[in-house]
Amino acid sequence: MIDTKTNITQTILDALTASGNKVGYMPDAKVVEAIRYVEENGIPNNKHEDYKYCNLEAVFRKDFKVIGNKFNSVANVDVHKLKNAHNIVVINGEYNESLSDKISGIKLSTLANAGSELKAHITKYANVNSDAMVALNTAFCSGGLFISISGIREKPIHIINVVSAKENAVINPRQLIILEKSAEVTLVESFVSENNSGKVFQNHLSEVVLNENSKLKSYRLQNEDENSHQVNTVQVDVSRYANYNTNTFTFNGALVRNNLNAVLSGDLCESHLNGLFISSGAKLIDNHTLVDHQKPNCESNELYKGIAKDKSTGIFNGKIYVRKDAQKTNAYQSSKNILLSEDATINTKPQLEIYADDVKCSHGTSTGKVDEAALFYLKSRGIGDENARKLLLQAFAQEVIDKIEIEELQEKVIKLFEKAL
Amino acid sequence: MITIKNLHASIGDKEILKGINLTVKAGEVHAIMGPNGSGKSTLSGVLAGKEDYDVTEGEVTFNGKDFLELSPEDRAREGLFLAFQYPVEIPGVSNINFLKTALNEIRAYRGQEEISAKDFLALIKEKQKIVELDAKLTNRSVNEGFSGGEKKRNEIFQMAVLEPKLAILDETDSGLDIDALRIVANGVNKLKSKDNATIVITHYQRLLDYIVPDFVHILYNGKIVKSGGKELALELEAKGYDEIKKQFEETV
Known part of the structure; x- marks a missing residue:
């Protein structure tokens, strides 16, 4: 008899293989490599150090052993739109051109239609051998979204990610966002759900490239319903003189795990990572951040605040690497949390690994009551x-x-x- | 206005108030003086409804109501105001928003309509003058970064806006220089009327030169050991607390 306990990973892989319509833009070798990584490492559970408090395997075993991958159609998303922004609509992981605004002066398409830039960038930042969820997305990602910005965009771009599952479903939306040299843009991402009649696991992955002297101000607003689970991986490459600023607000969703990884690969660049969450009920909200200082004279700031209610769990894990070359680094991190009930839990862990000797780093964390x-x-x-x-x-x-x-x-x-x- | 009968209160196993009796009527100013550790702050804390204390015996009636049954917020809505010895800094909560919320909750409790934004601003402007509080401070977070004197003035400013029936000033004079003391005391005097009452809790006679009490009570070891007119404060100032301690050591 097959032990379902150990084979949930294989079950998921088989189900996704069976239901997936292959998009074709991902190089075959990468897909093979990705599947091998998932098979070898399994869907992360609490034995994986990075998923100690966020047992995804248990979630899959409970709700996604059988997936129908049938979706509702969504005809109108007006309520989620921002008035003074270009609204782009992604439904169940697929870019919906007819519901989206036409935007002149930027490159916007599915990943499959991204052309030569796809080859230059895809999987270059999010390493398939780093995390099983990255690998899973790489093997089974949907049509995806590609945005490339040049010049200074005054009007924010708003990506509305809507999920509406009819039966239990696992989706792997993927984005590639490129800011050309000296480009500036504000990007808002909303994660919402509409009439979810099945449970949905969204394994969302973004690769974000900030070329020299570019500036990205980004917001993520996560407010899905209680049938929605989400792993949201953002892998950012920040070049010389570039400025990456991101703010993550999480208010709802059964499980939200954010893996936000900023690699400061050029000198004199900066990153600002801020977050606010409220967890309630039996929900779990997990913010994992990584700031990797690779070059000298960079600055990073991080401020995360969390409120945990009822029997919920809030997690903050903030890693900062300062590599040997990254002299004159300034890195600050602060995590503050409030517990509103005796049964709520906050796990917060700063992790600093510093290999350069001329740096200023500080971190602080507090968890208390009102x-x-x-x-x-x-x-x-x-x-x-x-x-x-x-x-x-x-x-x-x-x-x-x-x-x-x-x-x-x-x-x-x-x-x-x-x-x- | 307020009647305190045989009030006993403790923190944990330690009894601090050991039978306080006090009646304050509208239009009166009472001073409660006493050495450190006599129970002055405990008395103000118990009256305001601080949860750190257990009332083990006695009763407090405020305008005919059993006061000890009420939550701290309901006590305030009934008309009690405690000017804190150490006003709390609350970063992120603006003074204006805080006061408006407080005033409107008090008004709602009394069946009055919400104050309009225009009327509220006019009220704030008028009351700021009473304690010469800088308009800039009212827009800042509650007490955040205020000097000691500014915090105490802010307490009296809040009192002016909320118009309590009974104000308890808990060591409002502590940490004030002579000019700030005068401003705070003048503020309190301006707010005095035949319909409200004030209890001034203090260690020193100094404040009572400015806020002249009708009655002075000496609190020692959890009891009021002596009551008299304003001359009692002067007597205390001249003789010091040692005399009192000697006199009452045996009896308590």
């Missing part, structure tokens, strides 16, 4: 318990919310934040 002295002070002025807590939690989150430079997005985030509290 400040009782402040709470009493507010109540003593007549403010009720609920409002007093809300004021304090809003104040806690404000520092991250203030980083949003798009007014309508900020309003949206505040609304979702208050709803999630």
Whole structure:
């Protein structure tokens, strides 16, 4: 008898092979390499150091042993659009041209139609031999999305990722985003769900390339329903003089695991990674970040704040590598968390590995309850318990919310934040 | 206005208040003086509803209601105001938003409508003058980065906006230089009326030169050991607390 316990990885691979319509743009050798990596390493479980608190294998075993991969059609996504942005719509991992705005002056297509740039970049940043979820995406990615920006774009680009599964489904959307030399753009990514009648596991992967002197300001807003599981890997390559700024807001979803990896591969570049999450119910929200300082004179900043309610789990793991060549590095990291219930859990771990000797690095982490002295002070002025807590939690989150430079997005985030509290 | 009868309170196993009796009527100013550790701050904390204390015996009636049954916020809504000895800094919560929320919750409790933004701003402007509080401070986060004097002025400013029936000033004079002391005391005096009352808790007589009490009580070892008029404060200042300690050591 086959032991299903150990073969869930094979079950998933077989199911994806059977249901997948091959997109053709991924080199065959890469697909073979990727499948081999998944087979050898398995879907990550709590025995993998990087997935210690985020057992994906258990999630697959519970809900994705049988996948139908049937989806609902989504006809209208207007409610998710931003008014003052170019809206691009991706439904169940596939770029939907008819629902998307036409944008002149940028390259925008599926990955299959990306032409010569595809070959130059695909899989160059997200290493198939680094993580089974990267490998899984590489082997089974959908049509994908390719965006290449040159020059300075004033209007933000907003990618709306909608999932709507009819039966339990596993999807592997993939993006390649390139900022040409001295390009500047603001990119918003919304992750939402519509009428999910099945459970969906979205294994989303982005490769992001910031060429010399380019500037990317990016926001991710994750607010899917409780049938949605998501691993969101962003692999960023930051060149000389470039500036990468990203802000991740997570308010809903059964499981959200973000692997955000920024490689500072040129000198004099910078990266700013910020995040805010609220976990509730029995949800799990996991932010893993990696900032890899490879060259001298770079700066990185990181600020993550989390609020864990009910029986939920929040995780922050922040790795910073400072390589031998990366002298005069400035790297800062801060993770602050609030537990709102006795049954909620926060796991937070800064990891600094420094091989250069002339660097400034600091990290700080704190996890606590709502400040009782402040709470009493507010109540003593007549403010009720609920409002007093809300004021304090809003104040806690404000520092991250203030980083949003798009007014309508900020309003949206505040609304979702208050709803999630 | 407030009647405290045989109030006992402890922290853990340690009894701190050992039977306080005190009645304060509208229009009166009472001073409670006492050496360190006599229970002054515990008394103000218990009255405001701080959870650190267990009330083991006695009762407190405020305008006919059993006050000890009420939550801290309901006590404030009934008309109690505690000016903190150490006002809390709350980064990220703006003074204005905080005060507006407080005022509107108090108004809602009393069945009044929400104050309009325009009226609120006018109110803020008017009340700032009472304690000469810089308009810039009201826009900042609650007490964040305020000097000691600014924090105390901010307490009286809040009191001016919320218009309590009974204000308890817990060592409001501590850490104030003479000019700040005068400003704070003037503020308190301006807010005094025949309908409200003030309890001034202090270690020193100094503040009572500015806020003249009708009654002075000496708190020692968890009990009020002596009560009198304003001259009692002067007597205490002249003789020091050692005299009191000697006199009452045996009795408590």
